[in-house]
Amino acid sequence: MNSQADSVEGAQSFEExxxxxxxxxxxxxxxxVTELTGIGPARAKALGAxxxxxxxxLLMHYPRRYADRSHPxxxxxxxxxxxxMIEAKVTSIRSRPARNRRSIVDVEIADxxxxxxxxxxxxxxxxxxxxxxxxxxxFGKVELFRSKLQMTNPIVxxxxxQTGAIIPIYPQSAKAGVSSRDLTRYVTEALSRAKVFAxxxxxxxxxxxxxxxxxxxxxxxxRPESMNEVFPARRRLAFxxxxxxxxxxVLRKRAQAREARGIAHRTVANDPSTDLVGxxxxxxSFALTGAQRRALDEITADxxxxxxxxxxxxxxxxxxxxxxxxxxxxxxxxxxxxxxxMVPTEVLAGQHFGVAKRLLAGIMVPDSRxxxxxxEVRIELLTSQTSTTRRSELHQGLRDGTVDVVVGTHALLxxxxxxxxxxxxxxxxxxxxxxxQRAILREKGSGTGNDRRDPDLLVMxxxxxxxxxxxxxxGDLDYSELDELPPGRTPIRTRWVSEPSDEQRVxxxxxxxxxxxxxxxVVCPRVRxxxxxxxxxxxxxxxxxxxxxxxxxxxGLDETATPTRPARSAIEEAERLATTELVGLRVGLLHGxxxxxxxxxxxxxxxxxxxxxxxxxxxxxxGVDVPRATVMIIEDADRFGIAQxxxxxxxxxxxxxxxxxxxxxxxxxxxxxxxxxxxxGTTNGFELAEIDLELRGEGTVLGARQKGxxxxxxxxxxxxxxxxxxxxxxxxxxxDADPTLANSHAILNELLLFIGEDEALYLERS
Numbered sequence: 001m002n003s004q005a006d007s008v009e010g011a012q013s014f015e016e017x018x019x020x021x022x023x024x025x026x027x028x029x030x031x032x033v034t035e036l037t038g039i040g041p042a043r044a045k046a047l048g049a050x051x052x053x054x055x056x057x058l059l060m061h062y063p064r065r066y067a068d069r070s071h072p073x074x075x076x077x078x079x080x081x082x083x084x085m086i087e088a089k090v091t092s093i094r095s096r097p098a099r100n101r102r103s104i105v106d107v108e109i110a111d112x113x114x115x116x117x118x119x120x121x122x123x124x125x126x127x128x129x130x131x132x133x134x135x136x137x138x139f140g141k142v143e144l145f146r147s148k149l150q151m152t153n154p155i156v157x158x159x160x161x162q163t164g165a166i167i168p169i170y171p172q173s174a175k176a177g178v179s180s181r182d183l184t185r186y187v188t189e190a191l192s193r194a195k196v197f198a199x200x201x202x203x204x205x206x207x208x209x210x211x212x213x214x215x216x217x218x219x220x221x222x223r224p225e226s227m228n229e230v231f232p233a234r235r236r237l238a239f240x241x242x243x244x245x246x247x248x249x250v251l252r253k254r255a256q257a258r259e260a261r262g263i264a265h266r267t268v269a270n271d272p273s274t275d276l277v278g279x280x281x282x283x284x285s286f287a288l289t290g291a292q293r294r295a296l297d298e299i300t301a302d303x304x305x306x307x308x309x310x311x312x313x314x315x316x317x318x319x320x321x322x323x324x325x326x327x328x329x330x331x332x333x334x335x336x337x338x339x340x341x342m343v344p345t346e347v348l349a350g351q352h353f354g355v356a357k358r359l360l361a362g363i364m365v366p367d368s369r370x371x372x373x374x375x376e377v378r379i380e381l382l383t384s385q386t387s388t389t390r391r392s393e394l395h396q397g398l399r400d401g402t403v404d405v406v407v408g409t410h411a412l413l414x415x416x417x418x419x420x421x422x423x424x425x426x427x428x429x430x431x432x433x434x435x436x437q438r439a440i441l442r443e444k445g446s447g448t449g450n451d452r453r454d455p456d457l458l459v460m461x462x463x464x465x466x467x468x469x470x471x472x473x474x475g476d477l478d479y480s481e482l483d484e485l486p487p488g489r490t491p492i493r494t495r496w497v498s499e500p501s502d503e504q505r506v507x508x509x510x511x512x513x514x515x516x517x518x519x520x521x522v523v524c525p526r527v528r529x530x531x532x533x534x535x536x537x538x539x540x541x542x543x544x545x546x547x548x549x550x551x552x553x554x555x556g557l558d559e560t561a562t563p564t565r566p567a568r569s570a571i572e573e574a575e576r577l578a579t580t581e582l583v584g585l586r587v588g589l590l591h592g593x594x595x596x597x598x599x600x601x602x603x604x605x606x607x608x609x610x611x612x613x614x615x616x617x618x619x620x621x622x623g624v625d626v627p628r629a630t631v632m633i634i635e636d637a638d639r640f641g642i643a644q645x646x647x648x649x650x651x652x653x654x655x656x657x658x659x660x661x662x663x664x665x666x667x668x669x670x671x672x673x674x675x676x677x678x679x680x681g682t683t684n685g686f687e688l689a690e691i692d693l694e695l696r697g698e699g700t701v702l703g704a705r706q707k708g709x710x711x712x713x714x715x716x717x718x719x720x721x722x723x724x725x726x727x728x729x730x731x732x733x734x735x736d737a738d739p740t741l742a743n744s745h746a747i748l749n750e751l752l753l754f755i756g757e758d759e760a761l762y763l764e765r766s
Contacts, residue, residue, distance in 0.1 A: 014193040022196035022215065026749050028056040036189050049176040055190050061183065062221055062237075062713060063168035066230065067137045070165040074113035075149060078142040086116065087159065090134045095127045109136060117150045125174055126156075135159050137169060166224045187222050200747045201243075209726055211236045235723070238715035242472070242727035244754050247747070249475030250731045253310070254739055256476070260454040262308035263423050266335040267300045276334040276377070277327055279363055284323075286486060292320050295480040296327060302456065302478070303331050303424075308442075309456035312474045314464055315482030316685035317650030318489060321460050322355060324482070325426045328458055329405050333365060333377060337423025338398070339405045340441060342412050344429050346383045346596050347603060347619055352428070353381040353407040355625065365404060382408035382417070385596035413440045427459045462650075463643045464685040466693055468724040469717045475728070483686065492653040494661045496637075496680040498668075506662050507581035510631055514585055514612045518630040518657060522577065522615045523648055525639045526569040527591045568635045574615035582613055590616040621647045627655035637663035638672035642692040645679045671695065693718055
């Protein structure tokens with residue numbers, strides 16, 4: 001995989017001696033599955049289709065469940081309406097045609113207690129996969145149909161004549177022709193020939209954490225003699241996954257601390273004339289929340305240090321992150337440095353720029369170049385749409401230091417952007433930017449060579465994720481949390497409209513609110529009806545920003561939903577509403593494919609009250625602040641993820657008026673129903689983050705980290721919160737004792753085997 005891992009003295013076959021402590025995973029990775037009996041080129045190709053190429057791949061292809069023959073569930077003991085796992089023998093197979101050229105395969109299975117009919121819809125291969133007298137395990141919901149027990153489309157595993165009380169059931173592939181029984185045979189041979197596994201975790205640590213050794217873990221996860229052996233094995237292997245991930249994060253964090261030379265900011269002003277933060281906070285019409293004060297205490301402690309700050313600020317919608325960001329930037333300005341605020345979209349950049357200009361108006365900064373010896377803090381906006389002339393002036397102001405704070409999009413990353421003395425960088429909506437983009441901004445710090453100074457970095461996200469997940473995704477950052485809302489906020493009522501007949505009441509409410517002087521958002525998942533993709537992409541992992549570029553996105557649309565009805569589109573819905581339910585009202589349209597000047601014009605019109613209703617796509621998901629907007633209507637709400645629904649809901653409830661969010665979702669799937677019910681049930685983003693993680697799994701937060709081998713095959717950020725904390729603690733202690741793992745070659749080589757190429761190169765450079 002990489003040079004260091006490949007340089008390990010590794011066995012080319014099982015016959016070569018392992019290390020004195022046992023087989024290392026790096027050695028098993030160098031062993032092809034063709035070393036095992038019965039695996040020739042054709043069989044190896046079939047396994048390769050399942051991403052099983054080496055013996056290590058095989059041993060890390062863990063059972064997904066187990067058939068417990070010591071406590072069998074007999075057919076007649078199965079409870080109707082509940083899921084059961086039943087081991088039985090195939091007694092008959094029948095295939096019959098269905099409508100729409102589809103097929104139905106009926107399989108009858110029986111055990112000593114009774115008979116169960118298993119019906120497969122549109123799975124014609126089952127008639128060739130299964131044969132009379134096959135021993136099978138089926139897992140699914142037991143139903144009663146015409147007084148007979150039945151399962152529909154259950155999971156099926158062939159177990160054959162395997163002996164033992166506990167039979168492992170592996171993820172298999174009918175397409176590749178690899179069954180669970182085949183995998184059992186290969187794994188059994190691999191375990192017997194590997195014998196003992198080297199364990200990089202010191203015995204004293206294993207005892208403290210009550211972890212079994214690696215040999216026992218691999219043996220018992222694959223060949224348990226009782227179910228009591230499975231949990232300790234899974235716990236150890238799950239710990240290893242989290243530990244490796246945390247080691248990389250701690251190494252990265254410590255490397256940053258070693259390599260970087262920061263700025264010790266002046267967080268306490270010498271005199272009132274230079275106390276910009278004091279001047280700013282004294283003019284606020286509200287008091288900071290306790291959470292904001294705690295976060296600022298942590299931030300100012302970082303800023304006062306000569307080590308650059310690398311901090312994550314997590315906060316719910318409306319928790320006041322913008323105020324914290326502005327105060328942070330002002331600390332840099334009052335010490336004679338500059339600040340940069342980078343956001344993912346032009347709409348959000350314009351919003352932040354407008355808020356900053358308004359709140360910082362009249363704040364004076366000393367400047368000997370001015371006749372009066374001072375001037376107003378200068379804030380500028382830089383996006384891809386900034387004119388050439390304006391851009392040239394702005395670049396000059398950044399270079400000579402007359403621009404104090406710049407708000408911008410990806411345009412800040414270009415080579416032409418150079419700062420006189422960049423002191424603080426704030427990145428909003430962090431989950432839409434990668435590590436490399438953070439690094440580009442950091443490298444724009446002041447000075448060269450030994451005099452180079454890295455700016456302090458604050459990254460923010462309004463899409464909360466559970467703390468243990470944050471430790472895994474953003475583990476190279478320190479952590480602050482805004483867990484309370486400012487006083488005076490009126491809670492947003494949320495209603496799930498599940499019947500089409502109730503929709504007219506929603507449009508009637510819109511008319512009532514507009515009559516009172518309020519404004520309304522209507523959000524659609526698509527730009528236009530004929531689009532193949534929703535604006536945020538149905539995969540849930542791609543975000544189309546306002547330039548049309550693809551950016552990583554977490555918590556997006558429902559990737560599992562397959563609704564039969566066409567999604568509503570913003571263009572068509574704006575036209576329809578303006579001539580039907582909302583005729584007579586001033587209806588505007590906003591979506592990401594519009595030219596930037598048109599988008600800005602529409603947003604200004606809506607913000608200034610010249611539009612009553614704004615029909616939009618998710619381009620208004622973050623940062624849009626219109627205090628008079630009191631109604632949010634999300635059409636086809638089942639096509640959105642929990643966090644995105646929560647973000648969209650947060651566009652209302654920003655003024656004194658009572659606000660309501662309507663989720664229009666009819667005839668939705670069970671999973672979509674759970675999401676809509678969750679959003680309707682609470683406005684707490686951190687609670688919703690826990691539910692989202694539970695419903696959608698680790699992939700929603702791990703994102704790009706979930707590549708290659710280290711994709712948390714066994715570990716779960718939901719179930720294994722304790723292990724996340726333990727893994728972090730152990731990783732920190734190990735790096736404290738051996739900062740570069742120079743004396744821990746086995747651990748380092750194992751890390752390089754599992755992590756991605758980019759992180760491997762970074763660690764090698766460090």
